[in-house]
Structure formats: C-alpha cells, structure tokens
Amino acid sequence: MSAPAPSAAPARRVALSDHAVALLLRGGFGAYVTVLVALPLLTLVYRGLADGPAAAWAAITAPAAVAALKLSIGTGLVAALVNGLAGTAIAWVLVRWDLPGRRLLSALVDLPLAIPTLVAGILLLALFGPQTPIGGALAEHDLAVAYARPGIVLALLFVTLPFVVRAVEPVLHELDPAEEEAATTLGAGRWLTFRHVLLPPLLPAVAAGTVQVFARSVAEFGSLAAVSGNIPFQTLTAPVYILGEVEGGSPGSAAAVSLVLLAVALALQPLSHALARAAGSRRG
Amino acid sequence: MASAPGRSRPVGAAWLVVAAVALYVGGLLVVPLLALTRAVLADLPGVASALTAADALRALALSVGLAAISLVLNGVAGVTGALVLTRQRFLGRRLLDALVDLPLAVSPVMTGLAFLLLFGRNGLLGPVLQSLGVKIAFALPGLVIATVFVTLPFMLRELALVLEELGTSEEDAASTLGASAWQTFWLVTLPNLREGLTLGATLTVARALGEFGAVLVLGGAITGRTDTATTFIHNAMEERHTTSAYGMALVLAAAAAALLLLLQRRSQMPGVK
Amino acid sequence: MGIRVQNLVKNFGPNRVVDDVSFEVRPGELVALLGPSGGGKSTVLRIIAGLEQADGGEVWLDGRRVDAVHARERQVGFVFQHYALFRHMTVAGNVAFGLRVQGATAQDQTARVKHLLGLMGLAGLEDRLPAQLSGGQRQRVALARALAPAPKLLLLDEPFGAVDAKVREELRRWLRKLHDEVHTTSIFVTHDQEEAFAVSDRVMVIRQGRLEQAGAPMEILDHPATEFVARFVGEVNVFDATMHAGTARVAGVTFPPCEGAEGVDGTPVRVIVRAYDLKFWKDDAGVARVDRVLPIGDRVRVEATLDDGAPLFAQFPRRSSLLTGIHAGTRIAVEVTHARAWPIEGASHAGAPIATTSEVRSAAPR
Numbered sequence: 035m036s037a038p039a040p041s042a043a044p045a046r047r048v049a050l051s052d053h054a055v056a057l058l059l060r061g062g063f064g065a066y067v068t069v070l071v072a073l074p075l076l077t078l079v080y081r082g083l084a085d086g087p088a089a090a091w092a093a094i095t096a097p098a099a100v101a102a103l104k105l106s107i108g109t110g111l112v113a114a115l116v117n118g119l120a121g122t123a124i125a126w127v128l129v130r131w132d133l134p135g136r137r138l139l140s141a142l143v144d145l146p147l148a149i150p151t152l153v154a155g156i157l158l159l160a161l162f163g164p165q166t167p168i169g170g171a172l173a174e175h176d177l178a179v180a181y182a183r184p185g186i187v188l189a190l191l192f193v194t195l196p197f198v199v200r201a202v203e204p205v206l207h208e209l210d211p212a213e214e215e216a217a218t219t220l221g222a223g224r225w226l227t228f229r230h231v232l233l234p235p236l237l238p239a240v241a242a243g244t245v246q247v248f249a250r251s252v253a254e255f256g257s258l259a260a261v262s263g264n265i266p267f268q269t270l271t272a273p274v275y276i277l278g279e280v281e282g283g284s285p286g287s288a289a290a291v292s293l294v295l296l297a298v299a300l301a302l303q304p305l306s307h308a309l310a311r312a313a314g315s316r317r318g
Numbered sequence: 319m320a321s322a323p324g325r326s327r328p329v330g331a332a333w334l335v336v337a338a339v340a341l342y343v344g345g346l347l348v349v350p351l352l353a354l355t356r357a358v359l360a361d362l363p364g365v366a367s368a369l370t371a372a373d374a375l376r377a378l379a380l381s382v383g384l385a386a387i388s389l390v391l392n393g394v395a396g397v398t399g400a401l402v403l404t405r406q407r408f409l410g411r412r413l414l415d416a417l418v419d420l421p422l423a424v425s426p427v428m429t430g431l432a433f434l435l436l437f438g439r440n441g442l443l444g445p446v447l448q449s450l451g452v453k454i455a456f457a458l459p460g461l462v463i464a465t466v467f468v469t470l471p472f473m474l475r476e477l478a479l480v481l482e483e484l485g486t487s488e489e490d491a492a493s494t495l496g497a498s499a500w501q502t503f504w505l506v507t508l509p510n511l512r513e514g515l516t517l518g519a520t521l522t523v524a525r526a527l528g529e530f531g532a533v534l535v536l537g538g539a540i541t542g543r544t545d546t547a548t549t550f551i552h553n554a555m556e557e558r559h560t561t562s563a564y565g566m567a568l569v570l571a572a573a574a575a576a577l578l579l580l581l582q583r584r585s586q587m588p589g590v591k
Numbered sequence: 592m593g594i595r596v597q598n599l600v601k602n603f604g605p606n607r608v609v610d611d612v613s614f615e616v617r618p619g620e621l622v623a624l625l626g627p628s629g630g631g632k633s634t635v636l637r638i639i640a641g642l643e644q645a646d647g648g649e650v651w652l653d654g655r656r657v658d659a660v661h662a663r664e665r666q667v668g669f670v671f672q673h674y675a676l677f678r679h680m681t682v683a684g685n686v687a688f689g690l691r692v693q694g695a696t697a698q699d700q701t702a703r704v705k706h707l708l709g710l711m712g713l714a715g716l717e718d719r720l721p722a723q724l725s726g727g728q729r730q731r732v733a734l735a736r737a738l739a740p741a742p743k744l745l746l747l748d749e750p751f752g753a754v755d756a757k758v759r760e761e762l763r764r765w766l767r768k769l770h771d772e773v774h775t776t777s778i779f780v781t782h783d784q785e786e787a788f789a790v791s792d793r794v795m796v797i798r799q800g801r802l803e804q805a806g807a808p809m810e811i812l813d814h815p816a817t818e819f820v821a822r823f824v825g826e827v828n829v830f831d832a833t834m835h836a837g838t839a840r841v842a843g844v845t846f847p848p849c850e851g852a853e854g855v856d857g858t859p860v861r862v863i864v865r866a867y868d869l870k871f872w873k874d875d876a877g878v879a880r881v882d883r884v885l886p887i888g889d890r891v892r893v894e895a896t897l898d899d900g901a902p903l904f905a906q907f908p909r910r911s912s913l914l915t916g917i918h919a920g921t922r923i924a925v926e927v928t929h930a931r932a933w934p935i936e937g938a939s940h941a942g943a944p945i946a947t948t949s950e951v952r953s954a955a956p957r
Contacts, residue, residue: 052499052661059402064410067414070467070470071417071467074429075420081435120342124339124343129325131325132327139343144582147521147524148528148581149571150530151528152551152552153528153574156354156564157350157354157567160353160564161350166353195347253428255531259531273425273426292425292427296428487673488675488678490642490675491675491736493642493661493663494737495668495736496692505688509679512679
C-alpha cells in the first residue's frame, strides 16, 4: 500500500517561497523590536543631549543627582557582595547536599522573580515599618530599617536574591564527581580540591551572577519607592531621583541622568554576557 | 552533560552554612511575607471591603488585561524572534539580539520616561498623535506599550534556549519526509516548545503584573483609567490607606506564589535555564 | 533510483570538507561510504538528501538534476545517526508522519504503519513514545519512518553508531535482509570497515573529502588503490623496504613480487601485508621470534618480532596445523604469500629501509 505521490511542485518555486517566509519573519520581528525598543531609547538619548552638553552636564552634576547616583552604586555594590556570597552558599546547599525542604528552598529562591518589586517593598514595610513592633523597637534605639539605608539594602537583597543562585546552580550540577575523586586519590585535601577543581568553573558563574545583581540593583525602582522614604541625599536613589525630575517638570534633566544609568547598563551587559559564556564554556 | 554529583549529608561546619542559609532566606523572604499576612488578617473585613471597591477591582482587571495582551503579543514575537535569532544568520543579528535584552537592563522609570518623551504631548511624536486624535501617554495604549516593552525578553529567551538545545535534526527529518515549512513548524517544532512556552508565559505574566515604574510615569496612575494593581498600591500608600495597600499587595503576592508553582518545573531540569 | 554525483565540493569556512567527489550508484544497489570520522562522508550524504547545499558540482537523481530541488521534494528517505525521532509523537505517529504530510487517508496511514512495524519486528509498540524505547528499537522506528512514504532512495548516516556491539550486528543483518526484500537504492555512511563490508554491494572509501577508491568489498581488500585504503581496511603489517630485483626484502624475509611497486630498483617503498597473507612455522633457524599467541574468538593472532626488531603479526584459524608448537619464545620462519607496495611519498615518510645487507637465510616455501 503506497502513499499517494507528492504533487510535483516546480522546484524553484518551493525554494523561493521558503526564503521569502524567512525574510518576512526576520523583517517583521526586526521592525517590532526596532519600534518597541530602539525608538524610545534613542528618543531618551536624544532628549538627554538636546539641551546641549552643558545643560546635560549640569543636570548630572547637580548635588542631589550625584548623591543619588552614589547611593545607587554604593548600595548596589553592597548587595552584589552579600548576595554573591549568599547566593553561592544557597546554590551549594541546593545542589550538593541532601536535605529535607530543598524543594521549598528552591521555590523561595525563585519568589523574587515572580513578586512585583513594589510588593517586595511593602513586605519589608509590613515588617519594619514605623508602626510595627520591630520598627518601633528599632526606633527606640535610634535605628531604622524602613525609610533608611538599611531598608534599601534589604530591598535590593530581596529583589536580586535569585541571580547568583541561578547562575551557579547549573555549574554545580555539571561538575563531574570523578574530577573530585581523582583529586582525592592523588592526595589533595578538601581545601586544595576546592581551590583547584571546584573554584575554577565556579568563579565565572559567581562573577556573572554578581554583575547581574549590581546592574539590577542600580536600576531598581519599585521596592525602593515603597521602602526607602526617598529622602534626598539620604535615601534617594538614582531611579527615584529621575522620577522626581519628571514629576517636577524637568524631563531634560531626568533624561540626562538617565543617560548615566543607561551607560552603566550598556557597559555591564557585554561583561555579563562574556562571564556567562566563560561559565558555560567550561561545562561539557 | 556530566551526571549530578552524588548528594551527601553535610558534616560538621557544613551545618553552620545550612543554618546560615536557612536564616538568611527565611529572614529575608518568609518573615516579611508572614508580617504582611498578619497585618492583613488583623483587619480582614477592612481589607475585604477595600478590595471589593470599584477602583480596586478595576485596577486588578486592568493589570490582568495588560498581562494577557503582553502574553499574546510577546508570545507571537517570542516564537518568531526565537526562530529568527537561532535559525537564521544575517547582518545585524547580534544587534537585534542585544536589543531584545535591553528591557531587562533598563530601569522602569527610564522606560516610562523614554516613551513619554516619544508619545507625550510635548514628545517627539506628540503633535502627530494629537492631530490624529490618538492618545498614548496617560491612556490605555501607553500602558500596553510599556508593559509589552518590559516583558519582551522573557518568552523569547526561554524559547531560544530550548531551540538551541533541540537542534535541527527533527526538522531535517520532517523535511526529508516531505513536510512543508509550515507543517514542520506546526507538527514538529511547536510541540517541542511546549515546556518553553509554559515557562516563558509564566515569567511574562509575572513581570507584567509586577510592572510599576514605567506604567506610573507613562500612565499617571489615574484612578479608574490608568490605575493598575501596582499603582493602586502606590496611591493607597500615598494616601495612608494601608489597609487597601496591604490587601492588594497580598493579592499580588498570592498570584506570584501561584505562578511560582508553575516555575518550579524548571528547577527539576538542571542545566536548562 | 540511480544516483550520480559529480565534482561535489563543499566548504565550511576555510575547510574544504568535500573535495571533488564523483561517483555513481546503480538502481537497487546498497552502497557504503566508508572512511574515518570527519572525512566528509556525512556531508556528501546530506548534500544528496538536500539538507546541505554544495558549493560546487551536481547531483542527479534518476536522471534529473536536483541541485535546486528542496529536500522535501526529492523523495529521499533519511535515517539520522541519533534517530531524530519526533519526541512528542508516538511510534505510530512517527512512522505515519511522511504519509500524513502528503495527505494520505487515516486508513492508509494505519495500514502502512502496521505493515512496516511488522516488518521491523516492532509490532505492538505503536503507542510508545521514543523515550520509552531502547536504542535498537528507536533505530528501527527511524528506519520504518523513512521507508513509510516509499522513497526512491534511502540514505543512512552512521545508523548503527549509537548502539552497542551486539545490537549493531543484529541491525546490520536486518538492513541487508530489508534491502534484499525491498530493493530501494541505498547509501549508508560508516567508519566501521567490518560493517561496510558485511552489508554493502559496493564500498566507496572517502578520506579528507576525497574519494580514494570505489569497488566491491573483495576488490578493495585485495587490490587497494592507495596506501590509505590498504591500511584503513583490515589489519595490516607495514614494512619500509627497498625494491630489489622486482621484489622487496626485509630482514631476510623475501616478499613475492609486490603489486603496485613494479618500479626502479632501489626505490624506497612501503609494503603492506595482510595478517592472513603471512605464514609462520616453527623453525629454530628462523628469522623471527614469537612474542605472544592470542586467541581471539575463532582466530588466533600471533605476534612476533623480526631479528632486526621490526614487529609483525599474523592470523590463523583456531585449529590451523601451522600453530603446532608455536608459543612465546619460539623461533619461526616467515613466508609472505601476498603483498602490495607503494613508493614512499615525501621526505616525511623516508624511514630507513629495513632490508639488511647481510645474507640471512630466507624462508623456504613449504
């Protein structure tokens, strides 16, 4: 029982229409991304510089702006450091050790990816806000988390928790136990094995995740809008500063300061990609 | 791919690490969640009435609607883009690839600002839009555009990952068996993308529901018109209506938890991110 | 379907992967493309299928030039090395696919699937998913799937590479049996010489993108065209020697007139002797000493060293009378019954001729 013969479509026509479809998809997608992403960002850059470089510079070097940028970068570095270490430890626990509650831990680590950042800020307020027991207790000792710098750091830690974990986990999974066993049979102790067998593949992954944490922290808005109090020179980060400029009717200044953040983001992207590639290339 | 290392029980000092990790994650994530739940439970009737008020429901509906539209648009764009970026080679591919990732790097406030500068009354296209009678900023279309922007990469990245891992051999096989390009896509490629589509959809919806900065700047958070669930919370906090704010926050947190369960499938597959 | 491939060229970046390959396959033939990994054989196959575009040359199927024809129009069945089964479809779905996309009725599809699965010994597995099958089963499903639309040409890319040895042998016999029944023109790619010889009517040896030799298995074995073919196919002894009076002499072992090196006396040559073209027997005044006697299945491999240090080995059937009295340490005489020689090309091959000048007792034929 044979199948009906396929229709003898002229060969050239088939090849051409395939190619045409591919071009159509490519063009359509390219247009979509250009209009959606490139166009607005180019407008932002244009507006930031439209008032002239002098005005842009003045906007960027305004004392409140500088303070905001410094705060964003400073808190970003702290978050990167803490979650760099914590994230690696969490990944280690999740992959290497046999513990009950692993799945719960894994789910919790993914939580910040699903939760709106504003809600993250609200969560911290519900715990540390001035009306809460903890908030009140802290206030008695002249300490504060909500509407203060510690609150900023906590919010950033919350929001960026998954990044290093997810960067490190696959690398840990792909480690070949045979390599560690080989090191052991050759006489290496735990520390040496760690340093020479485990660390080399881990380092690029941890670095990649840490860079992502920093980049994300500098750009963070929602949680900080809720929990930082937005006090200029104290707890006002760059994105919130930009918002203030927009609401205050200075879009040019807002665009200029945005350029700084955009430059930081664009500089970090290739770094993050390169590190991720280095982490990936060591695997299999 | 090497097999996962044999898991061992932690020994000695390792337990300290476990304890530290548990304390860290618990203190950072769980305790605040409990605090919010407690605050809401302390005034359940108040929260209930606040959430069933018209503007709260409208805000929630708007958020869900925006998520749905983003899912559809970026779902199609994601499938198309993933195929184009992984299966085609052309001049400008790297640039296109980088553009797709930009929404992840750009701060939400800047996103809103950028669109405002483009579509606002005093924006680049402002006069054109006005003459056409089209309102984007401070209106629904603006919210849609902002949400679609921020959710662009998620579906695409998941699908691109899957396509890379799958390779083209099944599609080649379909070709030799006489399938047309469309038949190959519909019968072979798409079914293989099922898991990627689920993950991508989950991440897209989560991000859309959580969008705040861009919709705030571009939409203006006008109650009843451009007020999403997140800007509702923001407005409530500004007006010191903590009951409404906490209530809506818990609703969104619960939605996030539900989406989280869908995300967990990924954790079962080591190496597939 | 007859196949003709002419002057095929394919480059991947700076590498010329297929270098001016031409050959013909007659309708109904089962032909092997044999060669070391990375030699370009799979690429040639994919070009014939239409999965790759050649950079130069022509492909003719059934007298029709198909260079511009898309893979789906060529009516070629392709079996991939790693099966490429549609992972989300059942076995039945996989096998029926070619019929389905061409619009066959559900009844026709079911009937044909049943027929093919029966032919392949896979009856009853219709509703299984590929992940639930063994390697051998998957490969047979891949074969059934390729055959379902009754292609005029069957191409197999290292079809048995991904299964273990026992299964491989079974599948080989399957393929030959199948071919004898169905008579579809077939080309299959392999790096396993045994496989190529066991299954095909003709073998084409491809190396570094070039066709070294095409011919029936016996011909390739007995009359290799190049040194590479001789060494790639079957186990060989290799000697560097110098031509002398029309033959070569190595450490007192005189070779019969060597095919291929009817050249000037004094030319350095490389002599190839198959393991079964050597005779050993116990001789205290012999020219070599046995190192090892290894029984391998139904054969015995005897490894020895010539007095000048050159190693050599021979194979005998298990119960050969020649093996009497031979064990490690025994001195043996050596006779070569058939050899082939090639001039050594290039300085890099210039090993010092091993032929000694001292007169050593040469082997007397028995």
